[in-house]
Amino acid sequence: MGKVYLTGAGPGDxxxxxxxxxxxxxxxxxxxYDRLVNPEILNEAPQDAEMIYVGKADGKHxxxxxxxxxVLYQKALEKENVVRLKGGDPFVFGRGGEEAKYLRDRGIDFEIxxxxxxxxxVPAYAGIPVTHRGIAVSFRVVTGHExxxxxxxxxxxxxxxxxxxxVFLxxxxxxxxxxxxxxxxxxAPDTPCAVIQEGTTNNQKVAVGTLENIVETVKKEGIGTPALIIVGQVVSLREDLKWFR
Structure with a gap:
């Protein structure tokens, strides 16, 4: 019986x-592996490793x-090392907890x-800190898609x-x-807001506006998925802190 490694692949870079x-x-x-895993990371797997795509897009699973x-359970019965590769972190809206519980209930060893x-x-690569002295001492991360x-x-x-x-994911x-x-x-309608497409990658695009106008700004800038939304005064720091191009 094998072991399943519930593994975060990071944001893209x-x-x-x-x-x-x-x-x-x-x-x-x-x-x-999931849809948002960088293909370069997949190239690090052994040539004879079995690669199983289980990606999810909006409305298409x-x-x-x-x-x-x-699948994870069955592969753990067949193979020694099973890597479940997820974009970002497996426990931040990655359903890693559900998969871990399913494996534990069936006696399969796993590691997070x-x-x-x-x-x-992603905000950091856009020059936006989620906290900043004198501006924000806390942040909340929310699913943008229930x-x-x-x-x-x-x-x-x-x-x-x-x-x-x-931050909305x-x-x-x-x-x-x-x-x-x-x-x-x-x-306030003029609360700063940014939407970041494919953050940390060479395809990164950033639209900055306010709660009142960000929808139109995103359309104008042609921002697509995957994208992250960040709301708060920290967004105003981007002009001074942006570094990644």
Missing amino acids: MDLLTIKALKVIRNADVVV TLPQDEINE IPGVTSAIS APNKQKSQIDWNSFRYDETI MGLHNLANICENLIKIGK
Whole structure:
């Protein structure tokens, strides 16, 4: 019986992959990987490793999550080293907890290898710190895309009223709704906001505006997915701190 390594591949830049992640990838018998994993990272796997794509895009899932869980289980019965490779960090909206529990319930050994999360690294590559002395001493990370079959949203918009920095992952298609809800609960319409496409990669694009105009700015700049949204006064630091081109 093998072991499953639930591994974070980081936000995109190959150099942000952790040393531990690189070690297990290079020793993998099977790699089960997501859509946002940098192909350069996949090239680090042994030539004879079995590569299984289970990527998810908006409305298009190669496999539903319960079937991905079962793939990991079955491969662990067949092979010694199974790497489950996820963009970012497996425990930040990566459903790593669900996969770990599924394996534990079936007696499969697993290890969690954290990855550099896009929630912090992508804004950093855009010159936006999520905290800054005198501006923000806290930040919140929120899913921008809840499961469509949910009976009721788990997002309590009123609780966001006093948050200094808010980062939304996977929220581009819901951008208008996000801005509308934040203004509705009392955020100023001129609150700075940025949307970052494919952060930390050579395809990175950044649109900067306010809650009031960011939707139009994103359309004008041609920003696409995957994208991250960051809201707060820290966005105004970008002009002084932007460094990555």
